[in-house]
Amino acid sequence: MFHKEGQKIIIATFFIVVAILLVTQFYIDLDWIRWSAQIAALILLILILQFFRNPKRPVTPNFDEILAPVDGKVVVIEEIEETEYFKDKRKQVSIFMSPLNVHVTRYAASGTVTYSKYHPGKYLVAWHPKSSTENERTTVIVHTPKFGEIGYRQIAGALARRIVNYAEEGEQVTQGQDAGFIKFGSRVDLLLPLDCDITVKLDQKVVGARTCIASIRNKDD
Template sequence: MKVKIHSEGINILIVVMLIMIVINLSAWMFIRPAAIPTTFTVISAIFYLLVVNFFRSPKRAFHGDRHNVVVSSVDGTVVALEEVFEPEVLRRRVRMLSVFMSVFNVHANWFPVDGEVLMVRHHSGRFLSAYLPKASIENERSTVLIRATNGQEVLMRQIAGAVARRIVTYAEPGDIADIKDHMGFIKFGSRVDIYLPLDAEVFVKIGDKTTGGVSVVARLREHPDD
């Protein structure tokens, strides 16, 4: 699996690098004893590597039967799995599966199902901790509605958090959704919710770790017309 830097992080990494150079050169020129700028440099290098790690963008391929498969959109930990009423788009009871991303996870977002993008909508909101249940309906968020290849609707929601205040959504209405492709990106830790039909077969539980674009989290039932 090859890893590269995500395009969303290139400008940030350049700016951070320039700031680090200025700070560390100044420290070495004006601060004594040498142990102080040395410590500064070590801390700066560790911080920069963490930022690089955050913006890594692994090339992934799903292997296996894709028929009716739902994959995790992100790397992270399952923090919620429950039946809820989705009031903004679907307006019906569905099964919500939420995955929380820490700052150490890959933050690229993959399409959860193969199909067609029907709608993309941005919702303004607050910046509560993304780990909280009410973040799904109160935080800044971006919603993508997809018609899966079997005709059922699957909704994916990118949610900003207390630190992550930058949601990038690449999907547009009419796009072909493919589980191997990036749907978006969330900067600096957050959460993604997937809303599934109630009769979807779910394979994960709270506390499970997922890998975006790879981990099978559910399977949709056959469409009545199949």
């Protein structure tokens, strides 16, 4: 299953690869050149298909948990001063996606979208500390039943040049639902309340709509 955002690129790549295979097969006499070109073309097609894959992950919504919005590795867990929307302290959990990860963004929790904004910007490498505030990005806030308002940012990386964001203000969304896509290397920041318990560690690999990122803190703690 492939994401709809990759349909045009997949079709264009397929025809380019077919053209390369036909041209090299009938017009290139040197075997090593012909085979090299054909193998390179097939590898390109495989990489494009790999990047735009969209595995189905059914979710039974759990209001007590925040799930990973994307596949990748946790690169930041820290308390920050959020200045765009909350204007107070938040727990930030950042997940870096390599080009080999699934790049579908999924809603981390069910609720109502209260804010959705696109910001043009730079294309610093996604793990750069300033990428959260200076790179091309979108900020989305969802009001949830248990956590109150939580936020996430889709952040373009050095290779990414297009962020796709489906969140619309006032929309009711469901945990695990498709929320968008980022093309070719990126990062997602979760902005969570201070009174939640983070359940992941730095450098941990997480799976979108599967791995629990945070849970409701026990009131006895």
